[in-house]
Structures are given as structure tokens and as C-alpha cells.
């Protein structure tokens with residue numbers, strides 16, 4: 001009888017742990033993560049994603065990483081005096097109860113020096129780290145960029 005009680009206790013602890021983890025992760029939803037397909041000779045790739053902050057606190061994305069790339073940076077495309085360029089951001093703030101979409105022509109992720117060429121259908125994982133220490137791994141899609149994609 002004592003052994004059964006012990007098993008029930010372990011089961012309850014496991015159940016509680018999984019509930020806590022689920023709450024932590026659902027504070028931020030990361031979806032529509034995709035990498036624009038490029039020829040294997042290209043050393044810088046671009047990725048887009050949707051970040052949704054479900055919590056009542058501001059979230060701050062401080063880094064994105066993957067063992068597949070030497071580095072990943074947060075950028076924003078800008079046009080100044082008719083000249084297109086990009087600005088690098090050290091973090092990206094997602095206000096409480098808000099969604100930020102990284103889209104062509106706006107915010108995006110730059111992925112430097114892929115260790116292996118990526119092909120359509122590949123599902124590389126990028127890990128998103130937030131200022132509160134939460135790390136969320138997300139599988140990306142590799143696909144062709146369409147014109148006027150939003």
C-alpha cells in the first residue's frame with residue numbers, strides 16, 4: 001500500500017510540473033517562423049516570425065540562436081532619403097497583450113553563415129531568448145519568398 005501511495009505522489013508532482021511549464025511558455029506565442037530560401041552560395045539568410053505576448057507584462061526578445069548559424073541578428077529595413085538600408089536592434093520589445101509581426105520590408109531576422117545549405121522543406125530550430133530568462137525553441141519552415149507576402 002505504501003508503494004502505491006508513493007507512485008501516486010510522484011504522479012501528482014509530475015502533473016503539477018507540466019502545468020507550470022505550459023503556463024510559462026504560453027505567455028509568448030511564436031508562430032509563422034519561416035526562412036526565405038536562397039541559393040547555397042548565399043551566406044546571409046533572412047527569417048520572419050510572429051511574436052504574440054499574452055501576458056500583462058512587456059516582453060523583450062534579447063536573442064535568437066541556432067547551432068546552424070554563426071550568429072542571428074534582429075534588423076529593421078528602413079528607407080532614408082530614398083536609400084534602403086537596415087538597422088540592427090539589440091532587442092525587440094513586445095508590449096503587453098500585443099503582437100509583433102516580422103515581415104519583408106520591416107523587422108526581420110538575419111541569419112549569418114549557414115553551416116549547411118537549407119532546402120525547401122527543412123525544419124531548422126531557432127531558439128528565442130527573452131529578458132526574463134525564458135527560452136523558446138521553434139521549428140522554422142524553409143520556403144520560397146512570394147511577391148507581396150505579408
Ligand SMILES: [Cu+2]
Pocket residue numbers: 075076086108109110
Ligand atoms: Cu537585415
